[in-house]
Amino acid sequence: MDMAMGLVALSAGIAIAGAGLATALAQKEIGAAAVGAAAENDKMFGRGLIYMVLPETIVIFGFAIAYLLFSKIG
Secondary structure (H helix, E strand, O other): OOHHHHHHHHHHHHHHHHHHHHHHHHHHHHHHHHHHHHHHOHHHHHHHHHHHHOOHHHHHHHHHHHHHHHHHHO
């Protein structure tokens, strides 16, 4: 494994880690707000659940970038 392959693998790891951290930070704030809203009004549970799922797309984008980078290695 030469230096270029190692850098591509490192870049893929950074892409996934960055996406995971960004999702965690987003869900921290959204989760607290969703629980508070659902505690006051039962009808807000579904909307809060949808808002909790939206940041997960960031992780999917991170996996897509990592896949594209790993395809360069092979």
